[in-house]
Amino acid sequence: MKFVDEFRDPQKAERLLQEIRALASTLMQGRTRPLGIMEVCGGHTHTIFRYGINRMLPEEVEFIHGPGCPVCVLPRGRVDDCIALAQRPGVIMTTFGDAMRVTGSKKNLLQARAEGADVRMVYSPLDALKLARAHPGRDVIFFALGFETTMPSTALTVLQAQKEGLTNFSLFCNHITIIPTIKAVLDSPDLHVDAFLGPGHVSMVIGTEAYRFIADQYRRPIVIAGFEPLDILHSVWMVLKQLAERRCEVENQYRRVVPDDGNAPALDAIATVFELREFFEWRGLGSIDYSGVRMRAPFAAFDAERKFSLPNIAIADPTACQCGEVLKGAIKPNQCKVFGTACTPDSPMGALMVSTEGACAAYYNYGWLDRTKAEPMR
Amino acid sequence: MKSPGRSWMERMQGQCITLAHGSGGKAMRELVEELFVAAFDNPLLAAMDDQAVVPLDALRQQGNRLAFTTDSYVVSPLVFPGGSIGELAVNGTVNDLAMSGAAPRFLSCGMILEEGLPIAELVDIVHRMRDAASRAGVAIVTGDTKVVERGAADKLFINTAGIGVIQPGVAMASNRARPGDAVIVNGAIGDHGIAILLARNELALESSVESDTQPLHNLVAVMLEACPEIHCLRDATRGGVATVLNEFAASSNVGIRLTESSLPVHESVRGACEILGLDPLYLANEGKLVAIVPREHAQAVVNAMRRHPAGLESAMIGEVVDAPPGGVVMATAFGGTRVVDTLVGDQLPRIC
Numbered sequence: 230m231k232f233v234d235e236f237r238d239p240q241k242a243e244r245l246l247q248e249i250r251a252l253a254s255t256l257m258q259g260r261t262r263p264l265g266i267m268e269v270c271g272g273h274t275h276t277i278f279r280y281g282i283n284r285m286l287p288e289e290v291e292f293i294h295g296p297g298c299p300v301c302v303l304p305r306g307r308v309d310d311c312i313a314l315a316q317r318p319g320v321i322m323t324t325f326g327d328a329m330r331v332t333g334s335k336k337n338l339l340q341a342r343a344e345g346a347d348v349r350m351v352y353s354p355l356d357a358l359k360l361a362r363a364h365p366g367r368d369v370i371f372f373a374l375g376f377e378t379t380m381p382s383t384a385l386t387v388l389q390a391q392k393e394g395l396t397n398f399s400l401f402c403n404h405i406t407i408i409p410t411i412k413a414v415l416d417s418p419d420l421h422v423d424a425f426l427g428p429g430h431v432s433m434v435i436g437t438e439a440y441r442f443i444a445d446q447y448r449r450p451i452v453i454a455g456f457e458p459l460d461i462l463h464s465v466w467m468v469l470k471q472l473a474e475r476r477c478e479v480e481n482q483y484r485r486v487v488p489d490d491g492n493a494p495a496l497d498a499i500a501t502v503f504e505l506r507e508f509f510e511w512r513g514l515g516s517i518d519y520s521g522v523r524m525r526a527p528f529a530a531f532d533a534e535r536k537f538s539l540p541n542i543a544i545a546d547p548t549a550c551q552c553g554e555v556l557k558g559a560i561k562p563n564q565c566k567v568f569g570t571a572c573t574p575d576s577p578m579g580a581l582m583v584s585t586e587g588a589c590a591a592y593y594n595y596g597w598l599d600r601t602k603a604e605p606m607r
Numbered sequence: 608m609k610s611p612g613r614s615w616m617e618r619m620q621g622q623c624i625t626l627a628h629g630s631g632g633k634a635m636r637e638l639v640e641e642l643f644v645a646a647f648d649n650p651l652l653a654a655m656d657d658q659a660v661v662p663l664d665a666l667r668q669q670g671n672r673l674a675f676t677t678d679s680y681v682v683s684p685l686v687f688p689g690g691s692i693g694e695l696a697v698n699g700t701v702n703d704l705a706m707s708g709a710a711p712r713f714l715s716c717g718m719i720l721e722e723g724l725p726i727a728e729l730v731d732i733v734h735r736m737r738d739a740a741s742r743a744g745v746a747i748v749t750g751d752t753k754v755v756e757r758g759a760a761d762k763l764f765i766n767t768a769g770i771g772v773i774q775p776g777v778a779m780a781s782n783r784a785r786p787g788d789a790v791i792v793n794g795a796i797g798d799h800g801i802a803i804l805l806a807r808n809e810l811a812l813e814s815s816v817e818s819d820t821q822p823l824h825n826l827v828a829v830m831l832e833a834c835p836e837i838h839c840l841r842d843a844t845r846g847g848v849a850t851v852l853n854e855f856a857a858s859s860n861v862g863i864r865l866t867e868s869s870l871p872v873h874e875s876v877r878g879a880c881e882i883l884g885l886d887p888l889y890l891a892n893e894g895k896l897v898a899i900v901p902r903e904h905a906q907a908v909v910n911a912m913r914r915h916p917a918g919l920e921s922a923m924i925g926e927v928v929d930a931p932p933g934g935v936v937m938a939t940a941f942g943g944t945r946v947v948d949t950l951v952g953d954q955l956p957r958i959c
Contacts (some may be wrong), residue, residue, distance in 0.1 A: 278945060595945050
């Protein structure tokens with residue numbers, strides 16, 4: 230298949246692996262701890278496990294699965310708020326499929342639907358707009374979440390709703406931004422990350438310059454990576470090369486999609502509709518300043534948080550959860566106290582078990598076999 | 608009043624199902640006689656008793672055990688490329704029987720109709736069931752019709768139960784997989800799941816993928832002829848091939864190792880999966896089986912399958928191994944290995 234098979238060529242993979250092995254063994258001289266590479270994006274985590282890349286790499290190179298699954302990091306209180314909105318009479322709640330499985334303090338949207346709430350899965354926020362046009366007597370709310378990847382489509386949908394003068398469409402906005410999050414990870418004292426694979430789709434919108442501080446201030450190499458398995462291997466090779474040559478730079482492996490300047494119209498749409506929130510709570514990481522966005526005042530009529538009253542009760546993460554330590558690379562998912570026992574994809578307790586892009590769910594589904602021993606398979 | 612000269616079919620043109628069609632009165636009797644009994648056309652049904660009475664002598668000559676199964680069909684949309692709920696209701700139950708090695712003989716047909724269902728749509732589905740039953744060589748010998756208020760069902764739900772006869776000596780079971788056995792599938796996987804998904808038209812994707820719905824008992828007969836010692840057999844419907852293999856691995860306490868490059872997947876299905884982030888291993892099929900066969904007979908079984916119309920693209924896709932017990936792994940075409948686990952929830956709802 231064109232544009233797919235050339236990025237999955239096993240011979241090219243083997244050549245890259247040979248070079249990666251050589252670089253890794255040079256870099257390991259005088260080191261005891263493996264080289265930690267954080268892939269920020271959940272899409273990368275998925276590729277790594279789906280193609281078994283974690284088991285192809287030499288033992289000296291370890292992936293640390295970062296915070297880049299926006300479904301996973303949504304705090305339970307926000308899910309409760311969303312369910313409360315969905316249960317209001319006359320409301321049609323719309324969202325992406327994987328957001329429907331995230332549990333709040335008691336239940337998720339699928340359970341709320343079973344109990345009578347009108348919750349519908351859409352493939353695009355524009356589908357929610359279609360529903361609003363078709364049901365003028367109902368309040369259609371789009372449960373918006375995601376990093377800068379999904380922000381432009383939500384912003385453009387709001388602009389379209391405004392243009393059409395729709396009064397029964399609103400947004401429950403849970404968008405988050407990537408840069409403060411990476412900063413929070415970098416500032417944590419127990420971090421074991423030597424280099425980063427930067428998120429491909431977010432960068433397609435924000436460009437590559439935004440990551441400059443990682444290289445300049447925190448002295449870590451970062452390579453913006455694509456999502457095919459060869460992209461990942463190529464990017465790993467690029468960060469190791471930087472480490473070996475003692476360089477700390479922002480490099481762009483995903484040039485075929487990511488322009489260095491990002492996407493100007495998408496950034497404009499984001500800036501028109503959204504502004505930063507001072508605080509936003511993350512599941513597993515706590516509150517990160519200026520990491521979330523809300524709608525600007527001129528769009529108040531499309532903001533479900535302003536239009537309807539919300540319970541807005543913060544729900545603490547379960548104390549047994551060690552998501553934060555997993556996110557910082559301090560422990561592996563299977564080293565968490567509740568992994569695979571109290572916390573499984575069937576009944577996720579922690580953030581990272583929620584979506585298939587979460588590190589723990591990926592470990593559970595793809596990485597870890599002998600459940601009696603909780604040991605990953607190599 | 609019945610106007611002379613006009614058939615029921617003519618009188619029903621443009622009409623919808625009403626609650627009267629389930630009331631036990633004249634409208635229902637006409638529906639049953641003029642549509643179901645006329646279409647399914649066999650003496651056991653035509654007797655119009657509350658049950659079909661099946662003589663045992665003929666069955667006894669065909670085997671020494673009965674297989675008995677039931678399944679309900681709620682697929683949406685009712686008609687999709689490659690088939691409809693009617694073909695599924697016949698082939699699905701036929702295949703559940705066939706996976707024990709049984710020759711399917713009789714089906715029942717319970718219909719739950721939603722008030723407002725256009726009669727023309729019902730007629731089309733019933734005719735498709737008639738044709739599917741005739742292709743599969745089974746008779747629909749008893750049935751039931753209920754009508755529920757608008758909104759209490761989605762157009763049409765069908766339940767079929769089936770009876771088949773198993774020959775002596777056939778003993779397939781999910782706990783019989785042994786290390787060294789070969790894993791065989793009878794053709795490209797995932798067609799049905801993708802056909803349904805695209806037929807719902809929510810994704811604005813166009814494709815020529817058709818459902819693979821087909822009866823499999825004749826293929827199974829050919830396989831048993833090539834190797835009476837087949838260890839495990841199951842049709843890979845909801846949950847796909849991955850789910851069946853996980854069940855085999857768990858029941859037999861063995862590992863299963865798949866080779867991604869040998870998995871038959873049509874290009875169009877692969878393309879749709881790439882775009883939508885789906886995995887063909889988990890997609891539903893309605894005419895695909897997975898067999899675990901002793902190594903020494905595997906090639907003979909595949910050769911025999913490839914000569915049968917339902918097995919033209921048959922392939923060996925992996926092998927049974929010692930470890931990890933209860934687990935399924937796959938050697939990826941990229942050169943890695945990954946675990947193929949059971950799914951937590953459905954990838955897609957209401958596919959059969």
